[in-house]
Amino acid sequence: xxxxxxxxxxxxxxxxxxxxxxxxxxxxxxxxxxxxxxxxxxxxxxxxxxxxxxxxxxxxxxxxxxxxxxxxxxxxxxxxxxxxxxxxxxxxxxxxxxxxxxxxxxxxxxxxxxxxxxxxxxxxxxxxxxxxxxxxxxxxxxxxxxxxxxxxxxxxxxxxxxxxxxxxxxxxxxxxxxxxxxxxxxxxxxxxxxxxxxxxxxxxxxxxxxxxxxxxxxxxxxxxxxxxxxxxxxxxxxxxxxxxxxxxxxxxxxxxxxxxxxxxxxxxxxxxxxxxxxxxxxxxxxxxxxxxxxxx
Amino acid sequence: xxxxxxxxxxxxxxxxxxxxxxxxxxxxxxxxxxxxxxxxxxxxxxxxxxxxxxxxxxxxxxxxxxxxxxxxxxxxxxxxxxxxxxxxxxxxxxxxxxxxxxxxxxxxxxxxxxxxxxxxxxxxxxxxxxxxxxxxxxxxxxxxxxxxxxxxxxxxxxxxxxxxxxxxxxxxxxxxxxxxxxxxxxxxxxxxxxxxxxxxxxxxxxxxxxxxxxxxxxxxxxxxxxxxxxxxxxxxxxxxxxxxxxxxxxxxxxxxxxxxxxxxxxxxxxxxxxxxxxxxxxxxxxxxxxxxxxxxxxxxxxxxxxxxxxxxxxx
Numbered sequence: 165x166x167x168x169x170x171x172x173x174x175x176x177x178x179x180x181x182x183x184x185x186x187x188x189x190x191x192x193x194x195x196x197x198x199x200x201x202x203x204x205x206x207x208x209x210x211x212x213x214x215x216x217x218x219x220x221x222x223x224x225x226x227x228x229x230x231x232x233x234x235x236x237x238x239x240x241x242x243x244x245x246x247x248x249x250x251x252x253x254x255x256x257x258x259x260x261x262x263x264x265x266x267x268x269x270x271x272x273x274x275x276x277x278x279x280x281x282x283x284x285x286x287x288x289x290x291x292x293x294x295x296x297x298x299x300x301x302x303x304x305x306x307x308x309x310x311x312x313x314x315x316x317x318x319x320x321x322x323x324x325x326x327x328x329x330x331x332x333x334x335x336x337x338x339x340x341x342x343x344x345x346x347x348x349x350x351x352x353x354x355x356x357x358x359x360x361x362x363x364x365x366x367x368x369x370x371x372x373x374x375x376x377x378x379x380x381x382x383x384x385x386x387x388x389x390x391x392x393x394x395x396x397x398x399x400x401x402x403x404x405x406x407x408x409x410x411x412x413x414x415x416x417x418x419x420x421x422x423x424x425x426x427x428x429x430x431x432x433x434x435x436x437x438x439x440x441x442x443x444x445x446x447x448x449x450x451x452x453x454x455x456x457x458x459x460x
Numbered sequence: 461x462x463x464x465x466x467x468x469x470x471x472x473x474x475x476x477x478x479x480x481x482x483x484x485x486x487x488x489x490x491x492x493x494x495x496x497x498x499x500x501x502x503x504x505x506x507x508x509x510x511x512x513x514x515x516x517x518x519x520x521x522x523x524x525x526x527x528x529x530x531x532x533x534x535x536x537x538x539x540x541x542x543x544x545x546x547x548x549x550x551x552x553x554x555x556x557x558x559x560x561x562x563x564x565x566x567x568x569x570x571x572x573x574x575x576x577x578x579x580x581x582x583x584x585x586x587x588x589x590x591x592x593x594x595x596x597x598x599x600x601x602x603x604x605x606x607x608x609x610x611x612x613x614x615x616x617x618x619x620x621x622x623x624x625x626x627x628x629x630x631x632x633x634x635x636x637x638x639x640x641x642x643x644x645x646x647x648x649x650x651x652x653x654x655x656x657x658x659x660x661x662x663x664x665x666x667x668x669x670x671x672x673x674x675x676x677x678x679x680x681x682x683x684x685x686x687x688x689x690x691x692x693x694x695x696x697x698x699x700x701x702x703x704x705x706x707x708x709x710x711x712x713x714x715x716x717x718x719x720x721x722x723x724x725x726x727x728x729x730x731x732x733x734x735x736x737x738x739x740x741x742x743x744x745x746x747x748x749x750x751x752x753x754x755x756x757x758x759x760x761x762x763x764x765x766x767x768x769x770x771x772x773x774x775x
Contacts, residue, residue: 170572173674177567178576184564185583188642191598194609198601210612211601258491261484268481273488278775280499283755286747287727288734289505290498292519298497314494345483374591377706381735393593400596400714424607431597438589446585449650 199429203422222425233430240391243307244372251368252361255318260349263326280316291381304389306382312371318364325360326353363448366441373437392434399427509748513740529745546725550701552637557648558694565652585646592707599639599712626714632722639712648693655689692765692772699761702754726750
């Protein structure tokens, strides 16, 4: 580029970044290899990049007798889809009025949204409200409603996008033509705002896909409502229970199903959808839009 | 007469104006209702810290008990430990993510091939998108007592005895800081990268013609250009110094009780009080303490950002 290739500094920086890149990839590779490792080999030799014996038993188990696991994926997919659609719809509808300079009361409305980014009541009152007033414990609503349905951050970045990328003259022209506010929103703002709406959809989708706290707090008895993250979380404590048990029957029963390899397989499958949306994230973050996006 | 008519017109235009804007307010409404429920009711619900919580009487109906919950909280050594852990971990995270983030950004911007830049950028960002549960699985594959790679493969290489990682508190500051860096370095780093890419390349060319070394270029071109970004990002993190990543501190140490002295932070303490010990009062007091002090710090940090660079302040 700027100078002759391979200056000392460039060699150094490439070497260090290659080492870091390997450091990032290796753990994921370990996860993948372990999911294909024979359970007895794994228990005897530990996690390894070069296991003595490979096996697809974990994946066979998941698809043959893993009804609980498949159900958890079903919940994850369902909640992610519904949650993302509602999140984007609510955010866009909230952001559009805030992007219009002339709307009376806009400042107050802005503050109402923005303040939730500065101050929050924390988990105790939130938990007591959702369980005591709205009774969402052990319902699908528990996976959907708390915290993830709308974030002020998303509203703010959509608003800023509308404001800076869509010229007012376009709106004025539409209004002169007698279009209603809602038509202007759906026919002009939404199509033009597509890039930011896709970005927000990936944020919201990732939030729902990765959430484990809602299940931890609100799914207590009805474990059919566990998503993949909750299932993995539950398997952690079960393994710990097995490990701490001195009862040999329990241990041998556990050895019969490839539990460790299954955990790694579930974890690996849970990562795959993230790879799908990763390019969108990268595009957003690389533009450095994260700062200043909330103001304006 | 005329005044009447003008008044009438005024009312009419006001009504017309309202009618014109009504759809916009209606669009705003559903989201506002959600924020009211999800965010504002819990803010009001912070008063529960001053109450003797009773399930039947609920969040707002339980009787007042003044500062008892706080007296109880601050009479235990826990209050000190969780405050110390929260602040020290965050301070370490801020320091490392800033310094290493800048170093990596400079490295990544100086690679020869654009393609490699893309690879590095993907590598540093990808772990950022993992859930804490997945993160804990990854860490466990290395640190498990009986099957982890550290105890089974790496420590024997150096002739060292296996370590019971999940019950020895002394190792956790290092483990958590390393895990946090591995996961979170990409976020700030990408912002620094875009700032460096925004620098006019002729500055570097001129510096090179004058015989400036790489280090001199970094010191007198790159770092000064980055400084507003550095200050802003740092102060934004400082504003959140009273909050921690619940997932990192709950999932990665696998909720192991023997290492609480170095893994317990305000967020995990509040969770355990509420869900595992059903000690709503103390948990609520700790949560109130976090919300109020946290809010004050956000305001102070923002005030300082405004002094440095107004356009980067949050408000």
